[in-house]
Amino acid sequence: MEGGERAELRRLMERLADGDRSAFRPAFALLWPRLRAFAVRYAGAADGEDAAQHALVSVFSRAGEYDPGRDALAWALGIAAWECRTFRRKRERRKEAVGAVPEQLDLGPTPEQAAIDRDLRDAALAAIGTLRPFDAETIAALAAGDRTPGATFRKRVQRALARFRTAWRARHGNE
Amino acid sequence: MATNDRVLLARARRAYELGRLRSALRMAPFPLAAALVALTAGRPPALTAALTCVLLALAVGFLYRGGIAGRAVGPGLLAGTAALAMPLLMATFGHACFGPACLKLGLPACVAGGALAGFVIARAAAREQPHLRFVAAAAAIAASTGSLGCTIAGAAGVLGMLAGTVCAGVPVLIAARR
Numbered sequence A: 001m002e003g004g005e006r007a008e009l010r011r012l013m014e015r016l017a018d019g020d021r022s023a024f025r026p027a028f029a030l031l032w033p034r035l036r037a038f039a040v041r042y043a044g045a046a047d048g049e050d051a052a053q054h055a056l057v058s059v060f061s062r063a064g065e066y067d068p069g070r071d072a073l074a075w076a077l078g079i080a081a082w083e084c085r086t087f088r089r090k091r092e093r094r095k096e097a098v099g100a101v102p103e104q105l106d107l108g109p110t111p112e113q114a115a116i117d118r119d120l121r122d123a124a125l126a127a128i129g130t131l132r133p134f135d136a137e138t139i140a141a142l143a144a145g146d147r148t149p150g151a152t153f154r155k156r157v158q159r160a161l162a163r164f165r166t167a168w169r170a171r172h173g174n175e
Numbered sequence B: 001m002a003t004n005d006r007v008l009l010a011r012a013r014r015a016y017e018l019g020r021l022r023s024a025l026r027m028a029p030f031p032l033a034a035a036l037v038a039l040t041a042g043r044p045p046a047l048t049a050a051l052t053c054v055l056l057a058l059a060v061g062f063l064y065r066g067g068i069a070g071r072a073v074g075p076g077l078l079a080g081t082a083a084l085a086m087p088l089l090m091a092t093f094g095h096a097c098f099g100p101a102c103l104k105l106g107l108p109a110c111v112a113g114g115a116l117a118g119f120v121i122a123r124a125a126a127r128e129q130p131h132l133r134f135v136a137a138a139a140a141i142a143a144s145t146g147s148l149g150c151t152i153a154g155a156a157g158v159l160g161m162l163a164g165t166v167c168a169g170v171p172v173l174i175a176a177r178r
Helices: A003-017 A021-061 A072-098 A111-129 A133-143 A151-172 B003-025 B029-040 B045-065 B067-092 B101-125 B131-177
Strands: none
Touching: A003 A021, A003 A072, A021 A072, A021 A111, A021 A133, A021 B003, A072 A111, A072 A133, A111 A133, A111 A151, A133 A151, B003 B045, B029 B045, B029 B067, B029 B131, B045 B067, B045 B131, B067 B101, B067 B131, B101 B131
Protein backbone atom coordinates (compact mmCIF):
# COMPACT_ATOMS: atom_id res chain seq x y z
CA MET A 1 0.00 0.00 0.00
CA GLU A 2 1.33 3.41 -0.97
CA GLY A 3 1.94 6.05 1.68
CA GLY A 4 -0.92 8.17 0.32
CA GLU A 5 -3.39 5.30 0.48
CA ARG A 6 -2.20 4.45 3.95
CA ALA A 7 -2.78 7.99 5.14
CA GLU A 8 -6.16 8.01 3.39
CA LEU A 9 -7.15 4.78 5.19
CA ARG A 10 -6.12 6.35 8.48
CA ARG A 11 -8.31 9.39 7.78
CA LEU A 12 -11.24 7.19 6.77
CA MET A 13 -10.97 5.03 9.90
CA GLU A 14 -10.75 8.18 12.01
CA ARG A 15 -13.96 9.45 10.40
CA LEU A 16 -15.65 6.08 10.97
CA ALA A 17 -14.58 6.11 14.63
CA ASP A 18 -16.25 9.50 14.90
CA GLY A 19 -19.47 8.13 13.38
CA ASP A 20 -19.16 9.49 9.83
CA ARG A 21 -20.94 6.75 7.83
CA SER A 22 -19.96 8.29 4.47
CA ALA A 23 -16.42 6.98 5.06
CA PHE A 24 -17.62 3.39 5.14
CA ARG A 25 -17.57 2.46 1.45
CA PRO A 26 -14.17 4.00 0.64
CA ALA A 27 -12.68 2.38 3.77
CA PHE A 28 -14.12 -0.98 2.69
CA ALA A 29 -12.73 -0.54 -0.84
CA LEU A 30 -9.25 0.18 0.52
CA LEU A 31 -9.18 -2.46 3.23
CA TRP A 32 -10.76 -5.54 1.70
CA PRO A 33 -8.18 -6.30 -1.05
CA ARG A 34 -5.30 -5.80 1.41
CA LEU A 35 -6.81 -7.99 4.09
CA ARG A 36 -7.64 -10.72 1.58
CA ALA A 37 -4.13 -10.70 0.09
CA PHE A 38 -2.59 -10.78 3.57
CA ALA A 39 -4.80 -13.60 4.85
CA VAL A 40 -4.41 -15.74 1.72
CA ARG A 41 -0.64 -15.34 1.95
CA TYR A 42 -0.53 -16.35 5.63
CA ALA A 43 -3.32 -18.89 5.97
CA GLY A 44 -3.38 -20.42 2.49
CA ALA A 45 -6.01 -20.07 -0.19
CA ALA A 46 -8.62 -22.27 1.52
CA ASP A 47 -8.65 -20.67 4.97
CA GLY A 48 -7.36 -17.28 3.86
CA GLU A 49 -10.60 -16.12 2.23
CA ASP A 50 -12.69 -17.04 5.30
CA ALA A 51 -10.13 -15.57 7.68
CA ALA A 52 -10.06 -12.35 5.65
CA GLN A 53 -13.87 -12.05 5.77
CA HIS A 54 -13.89 -12.59 9.53
CA ALA A 55 -11.06 -10.09 9.93
CA LEU A 56 -12.89 -7.48 7.84
CA VAL A 57 -16.10 -7.85 9.85
CA SER A 58 -14.05 -7.71 13.06
CA VAL A 59 -12.21 -4.57 11.92
CA PHE A 60 -15.48 -2.75 11.16
CA SER A 61 -17.05 -4.03 14.35
CA ARG A 62 -14.24 -2.34 16.28
CA ALA A 63 -14.01 0.74 14.03
CA GLY A 64 -15.82 2.81 16.66
CA GLU A 65 -12.91 2.19 19.05
CA TYR A 66 -10.14 2.92 16.53
CA ASP A 67 -7.45 5.11 18.04
CA PRO A 68 -6.42 7.74 15.45
CA GLY A 69 -2.89 7.70 16.90
CA ARG A 70 -2.34 4.20 15.49
CA ASP A 71 -1.65 3.17 11.93
CA ALA A 72 -4.96 1.90 10.53
CA LEU A 73 -3.44 -0.70 8.19
CA ALA A 74 -1.15 -2.17 10.86
CA TRP A 75 -4.11 -2.31 13.24
CA ALA A 76 -6.27 -4.10 10.66
CA LEU A 77 -3.48 -6.52 9.74
CA GLY A 78 -2.96 -7.31 13.42
CA ILE A 79 -6.62 -8.36 13.59
CA ALA A 80 -6.22 -10.37 10.36
CA ALA A 81 -3.16 -12.17 11.80
CA TRP A 82 -5.22 -13.11 14.84
CA GLU A 83 -8.03 -14.45 12.63
CA CYS A 84 -5.53 -16.47 10.57
CA ARG A 85 -4.22 -18.02 13.76
CA THR A 86 -7.74 -18.82 14.92
CA PHE A 87 -8.53 -20.52 11.60
CA ARG A 88 -5.29 -22.47 11.74
CA ARG A 89 -6.16 -23.73 15.23
CA LYS A 90 -9.66 -24.70 14.12
CA ARG A 91 -8.21 -26.60 11.16
CA GLU A 92 -5.78 -28.41 13.46
CA ARG A 93 -8.64 -29.37 15.76
CA ARG A 94 -10.63 -30.63 12.77
CA LYS A 95 -7.64 -32.67 11.66
CA GLU A 96 -7.28 -34.17 15.11
CA ALA A 97 -10.96 -35.02 15.20
CA VAL A 98 -11.16 -36.54 11.74
CA GLY A 99 -7.77 -38.20 11.70
CA ALA A 100 -5.04 -37.82 9.13
CA VAL A 101 -6.89 -36.39 6.14
CA PRO A 102 -4.75 -35.56 3.10
CA GLU A 103 -4.46 -31.83 2.90
CA GLN A 104 -4.56 -29.61 -0.15
CA LEU A 105 -1.11 -28.16 -0.69
CA ASP A 106 -0.33 -24.54 -1.39
CA LEU A 107 1.36 -23.69 -4.65
CA GLY A 108 5.09 -24.26 -4.49
CA PRO A 109 7.96 -25.46 -6.57
CA THR A 110 7.65 -29.04 -5.29
CA PRO A 111 5.20 -30.77 -2.94
CA GLU A 112 7.96 -31.19 -0.35
CA GLN A 113 8.94 -27.54 -0.52
CA ALA A 114 5.29 -26.47 -0.25
CA ALA A 115 4.84 -28.65 2.83
CA ILE A 116 7.99 -27.22 4.44
CA ASP A 117 6.84 -23.67 3.66
CA ARG A 118 3.43 -24.37 5.12
CA ASP A 119 4.88 -25.87 8.29
CA LEU A 120 7.20 -22.93 8.71
CA ARG A 121 4.38 -20.47 8.16
CA ASP A 122 2.15 -22.29 10.66
CA ALA A 123 4.97 -22.40 13.20
CA ALA A 124 5.62 -18.67 12.71
CA LEU A 125 1.92 -17.87 13.12
CA ALA A 126 1.80 -19.99 16.27
CA ALA A 127 4.78 -18.11 17.70
CA ILE A 128 3.22 -14.76 16.71
CA GLY A 129 0.03 -15.86 18.41
CA THR A 130 1.82 -16.05 21.76
CA LEU A 131 2.99 -12.44 21.48
CA ARG A 132 1.14 -9.42 22.79
CA PRO A 133 -1.29 -7.91 20.23
CA PHE A 134 0.90 -4.82 19.83
CA ASP A 135 3.93 -6.96 18.86
CA ALA A 136 1.80 -9.18 16.59
CA GLU A 137 0.48 -6.05 14.91
CA THR A 138 4.01 -4.74 14.37
CA ILE A 139 5.17 -8.00 12.79
CA ALA A 140 2.02 -8.11 10.64
CA ALA A 141 2.73 -4.59 9.44
CA LEU A 142 6.32 -5.54 8.66
CA ALA A 143 5.20 -8.65 6.78
CA ALA A 144 2.76 -6.54 4.78
CA GLY A 145 5.67 -4.44 3.54
CA ASP A 146 5.40 -1.58 6.02
CA ARG A 147 8.67 0.30 6.14
CA THR A 148 7.50 3.38 8.01
CA PRO A 149 10.55 5.60 8.39
CA GLY A 150 11.51 6.75 11.86
CA ALA A 151 13.26 5.50 14.95
CA THR A 152 10.03 4.74 16.84
CA PHE A 153 8.83 2.18 14.33
CA ARG A 154 12.34 0.71 13.99
CA LYS A 155 12.53 0.18 17.74
CA ARG A 156 9.03 -1.31 17.78
CA VAL A 157 10.14 -3.75 15.08
CA GLN A 158 13.36 -4.62 16.95
CA ARG A 159 11.47 -5.31 20.18
CA ALA A 160 8.72 -7.28 18.44
CA LEU A 161 11.28 -9.41 16.54
CA ALA A 162 13.29 -10.02 19.72
CA ARG A 163 10.14 -11.27 21.49
CA PHE A 164 9.26 -13.32 18.43
CA ARG A 165 12.72 -15.00 18.51
CA THR A 166 12.29 -15.74 22.21
CA ALA A 167 8.85 -17.24 21.55
CA TRP A 168 10.26 -19.27 18.63
CA ARG A 169 13.15 -20.65 20.73
CA ALA A 170 10.77 -21.53 23.54
CA ARG A 171 8.78 -23.67 21.10
CA HIS A 172 11.47 -25.01 18.77
CA GLY A 173 14.82 -24.54 20.50
CA ASN A 174 17.53 -23.08 18.29
CA GLU A 175 16.36 -24.62 15.02
CA MET B 1 -18.88 -4.73 -7.24
CA ALA B 2 -19.33 -8.53 -7.28
CA THR B 3 -22.26 -10.15 -5.45
CA ASN B 4 -19.96 -11.66 -2.82
CA ASP B 5 -18.41 -8.29 -2.14
CA ARG B 6 -21.85 -6.69 -1.84
CA VAL B 7 -22.88 -9.33 0.71
CA LEU B 8 -19.62 -8.79 2.59
CA LEU B 9 -20.13 -5.02 2.48
CA ALA B 10 -23.59 -5.45 4.06
CA ARG B 11 -22.15 -7.78 6.73
CA ALA B 12 -19.36 -5.34 7.51
CA ARG B 13 -21.83 -2.46 7.71
CA ARG B 14 -24.04 -4.39 10.13
CA ALA B 15 -20.98 -5.25 12.24
CA TYR B 16 -19.98 -1.57 12.28
CA GLU B 17 -23.43 -0.43 13.46
CA LEU B 18 -23.62 -3.17 16.11
CA GLY B 19 -20.09 -2.34 17.26
CA ARG B 20 -21.06 1.32 17.68
CA LEU B 21 -24.16 0.33 19.66
CA ARG B 22 -22.05 -1.95 21.88
CA SER B 23 -19.59 0.88 22.53
CA ALA B 24 -22.43 3.30 23.26
CA LEU B 25 -24.00 0.92 25.77
CA ARG B 26 -20.75 0.82 27.75
CA MET B 27 -21.66 4.17 29.30
CA ALA B 28 -24.97 2.79 30.64
CA PRO B 29 -23.56 2.24 34.18
CA PHE B 30 -23.13 5.99 34.61
CA PRO B 31 -26.84 6.98 34.33
CA LEU B 32 -27.72 3.93 36.40
CA ALA B 33 -25.27 5.01 39.09
CA ALA B 34 -26.70 8.54 38.99
CA ALA B 35 -30.20 7.08 39.42
CA LEU B 36 -29.00 4.97 42.35
CA VAL B 37 -27.53 8.06 44.02
CA ALA B 38 -30.80 9.95 43.50
CA LEU B 39 -32.84 7.07 44.93
CA THR B 40 -30.49 6.77 47.91
CA ALA B 41 -31.00 10.48 48.57
CA GLY B 42 -34.74 9.88 48.69
CA ARG B 43 -35.94 10.92 45.21
CA PRO B 44 -39.23 9.28 44.13
CA PRO B 45 -38.63 6.00 42.22
CA ALA B 46 -41.12 6.65 39.38
CA LEU B 47 -39.75 10.09 38.54
CA THR B 48 -36.16 8.88 38.87
CA ALA B 49 -36.87 5.92 36.56
CA ALA B 50 -38.46 8.19 33.95
CA LEU B 51 -35.56 10.67 34.01
CA THR B 52 -33.01 7.84 33.89
CA CYS B 53 -34.72 6.37 30.81
CA VAL B 54 -34.55 9.77 29.08
CA LEU B 55 -30.89 10.17 30.05
CA LEU B 56 -30.01 6.65 28.89
CA ALA B 57 -31.82 7.09 25.56
CA LEU B 58 -30.14 10.44 24.90
CA ALA B 59 -26.64 9.33 25.86
CA VAL B 60 -26.74 5.98 24.02
CA GLY B 61 -28.41 7.59 20.99
CA PHE B 62 -25.85 10.40 20.76
CA LEU B 63 -22.89 8.06 21.26
CA TYR B 64 -24.24 5.61 18.66
CA ARG B 65 -24.85 8.39 16.15
CA GLY B 66 -21.37 9.82 16.77
CA GLY B 67 -20.03 13.12 15.48
CA ILE B 68 -20.55 16.31 17.46
CA ALA B 69 -23.45 14.90 19.48
CA GLY B 70 -21.35 11.87 20.45
CA ARG B 71 -18.48 14.07 21.60
CA ALA B 72 -20.92 16.10 23.71
CA VAL B 73 -21.96 13.15 25.89
CA GLY B 74 -18.85 13.13 28.13
CA PRO B 75 -18.90 16.86 28.93
CA GLY B 76 -22.70 16.73 29.28
CA LEU B 77 -22.50 13.95 31.86
CA LEU B 78 -19.71 15.73 33.73
CA ALA B 79 -21.69 18.97 33.76
CA GLY B 80 -24.86 17.14 34.83
CA THR B 81 -23.02 15.46 37.68
CA ALA B 82 -22.31 18.89 39.19
CA ALA B 83 -25.97 19.85 38.92
CA LEU B 84 -26.99 16.48 40.36
CA ALA B 85 -24.53 16.58 43.24
CA MET B 86 -25.26 20.05 44.63
CA PRO B 87 -28.90 19.56 45.78
CA LEU B 88 -28.31 15.94 46.81
CA LEU B 89 -25.28 16.89 48.93
CA MET B 90 -27.35 19.60 50.51
CA ALA B 91 -30.13 17.13 51.29
CA THR B 92 -27.63 14.57 52.61
CA PHE B 93 -26.09 17.08 54.99
CA GLY B 94 -29.30 17.50 56.92
CA HIS B 95 -31.37 20.23 55.31
CA ALA B 96 -35.04 19.33 55.90
CA CYS B 97 -36.67 19.39 52.49
CA PHE B 98 -40.43 19.47 52.86
CA GLY B 99 -42.74 21.91 51.07
CA PRO B 100 -41.59 25.56 51.02
CA ALA B 101 -38.50 24.68 53.08
CA CYS B 102 -37.07 23.07 49.95
CA LEU B 103 -36.94 26.42 48.19
CA LYS B 104 -34.85 27.90 50.98
CA LEU B 105 -31.65 26.01 50.16
CA GLY B 106 -32.70 23.56 47.43
CA LEU B 107 -33.31 26.20 44.80
CA PRO B 108 -30.01 28.05 45.28
CA ALA B 109 -28.20 24.71 45.24
CA CYS B 110 -29.83 23.85 41.90
CA VAL B 111 -28.96 27.26 40.45
CA ALA B 112 -25.36 26.90 41.62
CA GLY B 113 -25.16 23.35 40.19
CA GLY B 114 -26.63 24.59 36.92
CA ALA B 115 -24.11 27.42 36.77
CA LEU B 116 -21.26 24.97 37.25
CA ALA B 117 -22.77 22.79 34.51
CA GLY B 118 -23.04 25.78 32.17
CA PHE B 119 -19.39 26.66 32.77
CA VAL B 120 -18.26 23.07 32.04
CA ILE B 121 -20.34 22.86 28.85
CA ALA B 122 -19.18 26.25 27.58
CA ARG B 123 -15.52 25.40 28.16
CA ALA B 124 -15.90 22.11 26.29
CA ALA B 125 -17.93 23.76 23.50
CA ALA B 126 -15.18 26.31 22.91
CA ARG B 127 -13.06 23.50 21.44
CA GLU B 128 -15.79 22.35 19.03
CA GLN B 129 -16.94 23.73 15.67
CA PRO B 130 -19.82 24.44 15.25
CA HIS B 131 -20.74 25.21 18.87
CA LEU B 132 -24.51 25.17 18.72
CA ARG B 133 -25.14 21.47 18.12
CA PHE B 134 -22.54 20.53 20.69
CA VAL B 135 -24.05 22.87 23.28
CA ALA B 136 -27.58 21.59 22.58
CA ALA B 137 -26.54 17.92 22.94
CA ALA B 138 -24.41 18.50 26.06
CA ALA B 139 -27.14 20.67 27.64
CA ALA B 140 -29.77 17.97 27.02
CA ILE B 141 -27.58 15.36 28.73
CA ALA B 142 -26.67 17.71 31.60
CA ALA B 143 -30.31 18.73 32.11
CA SER B 144 -31.44 15.10 32.28
CA THR B 145 -28.67 14.22 34.76
CA GLY B 146 -29.14 17.33 36.85
CA SER B 147 -32.92 16.89 36.99
CA LEU B 148 -32.38 13.63 38.89
CA GLY B 149 -31.24 15.79 41.80
CA CYS B 150 -32.91 19.15 41.17
CA THR B 151 -36.45 17.81 41.31
CA ILE B 152 -35.80 17.95 45.05
CA ALA B 153 -36.96 21.57 44.76
CA GLY B 154 -39.75 20.71 42.30
CA ALA B 155 -40.18 22.33 38.89
CA ALA B 156 -38.62 25.50 40.29
CA GLY B 157 -35.44 23.53 41.00
CA VAL B 158 -35.20 22.28 37.42
CA LEU B 159 -35.94 25.74 36.01
CA GLY B 160 -33.41 27.25 38.40
CA MET B 161 -30.79 24.75 37.25
CA LEU B 162 -31.49 25.61 33.60
CA ALA B 163 -31.34 29.32 34.35
CA GLY B 164 -28.01 28.84 36.11
CA THR B 165 -26.69 26.86 33.14
CA VAL B 166 -27.63 29.60 30.67
CA CYS B 167 -26.46 32.49 32.87
CA ALA B 168 -23.04 30.93 33.52
CA GLY B 169 -22.57 29.24 30.15
CA VAL B 170 -23.42 32.03 27.72
CA PRO B 171 -20.79 34.55 28.90
CA VAL B 172 -18.07 31.87 28.94
CA LEU B 173 -19.10 30.76 25.45
CA ILE B 174 -19.10 34.33 24.11
CA ALA B 175 -15.71 35.01 25.66
CA ALA B 176 -14.30 31.79 24.18
CA ARG B 177 -15.51 32.66 20.67
CA ARG B 178 -13.73 36.03 20.63
